[in-house]
Amino acid sequence: MFIRHDGKIGDFIVSSFVYREIKKQYPHIHIGVVVAPETQYLFKSDSNIDSLYVTRKRALFAFWQIGRKIAKEHYDIVIDLTEFLRNRDLVLIRSVKAAINIGYQQNHLKLFNYNIAANNEHITLDYEKALFMLGFEPMQRCCSFPNIPHNKELAIFCQQNLTCDYIAINFFGAANHKKFTSIKQIEWLSRLKAVYPKKKILVLTFPKVTQELKSSLPAGQYIIYENTNTIFDTIELIRNASLVISPDTSIVHIASAFNKPIIAFYMTSDPTNPYCKWLPMNNQNTSIYYYQHNINEIDIKSIKLN
Known part of the structure; x- marks a missing residue:
């Protein structure tokens, strides 16, 4: 499970390689993504993503509700590399109840049992490090475009x-x-x-x-x-x-x-x-x-x- 509800198109493009590279190495892995309403159409177009969960409201209770819904799917791993997490983000991640939570610069929080240290490297390297922690092999970090509809x-x-x-x-x-x-x-x-x-x-x-x-x-x-x-x-x-x-x-x-x-x-x-x-x-x-x-x-x- 990836937490990607920031609603930024650039973030989607830059991190798009992770879904492709996961499926290359482990085709059976189920990938879910938490997304914002304004960018869900992008994630829907990526055939490497299996499930989407849309944050309709930006309130703590709404995030708890969607976390409870996701928990029923029994995700093993949650990855959220957001630098500054809000309380609603923490409630969401805790509610999912995954065995492994990977964060960025979150070693002060017991919620995260894997952590990427603060750095000034490209964001794609942080995603690569997160997957290395899970045993993935080196990967191509080039961006993937979704299946673009013909206009x-x-x-x-x-x-x-x-x-x-x-x-x-x-x-x-x-x-x-x-x-x-x-x-x-x-x-x-x-x-x-x-x-x-x-x-x-x-x-x-x-x-x-x-x-x-x-x-x-x-x-x-x-x-x-x-x-x-x-x-x-x-x-x-x-x-x-x-x-x-x-x-x-x-x-x-x-x-x-x-x-x-x-x-x-x-x-x-x-x-x-x-x-x-x-x-x-x-x-x-x-x-x-x-x-x-x-x-x-x-x-x-x-x-x-x-």
Whole structure:
């Protein structure tokens, strides 16, 4: 049983290899995952996962209830590598009553009988360590994409607009400090057009910001798939890009899984010693620029593009 109810798409992508690698080595093992409502569609698409348990409410009693339900399935092992656990998380894990509980930096809690020490290594290494504790052999830590449903409309859009060389750029992250302002967005388009006059610029979007982008960005300088609804659409849009530009968000991890050249932006108070757990894995093709408080601190003219 994996506890993955954080609701973050990037976390799903980065940790997706564990289900595949478990089934490779022990096909008979039953894998269950506790998920959030907003990401359950991703986990449903992974054929290596056998059971899903959705946290409909974020309250302690609701977590106790779902833990009691899971306990009836008699899971032997629970893995939760969350750094900061809430009381509801502890209640959930305790309610499952597994013989083995593996946590991250939780050696002060008797609930966990296996523990991964705090470190500044990539999160995939923590998952690998957890499986090593259980006797697994070395594994491939590359991300797995789910079975992406076919979108005929998107396929036509890609055939009409993305058969030539193009750059995919994303202006938004989950937190306010990760969002480029409208002025910075226009500055990005101008710089990319100046440096890459023959390349198309694909602006990535999602339902909440599509109209905002269309109203603020200069027409004729970019293309956009207005009907982007899920991360599956974004995966297909990034698939053939020659360069992906984005704040720290799931798009960075998608591009990393495709081994794309990436320009990414991360917040840190110490660029000489950044937090490494969620950096893209293909470091050789990645340029990372750090900011201290807000992504708009970055001087776009200082970004090396070619």
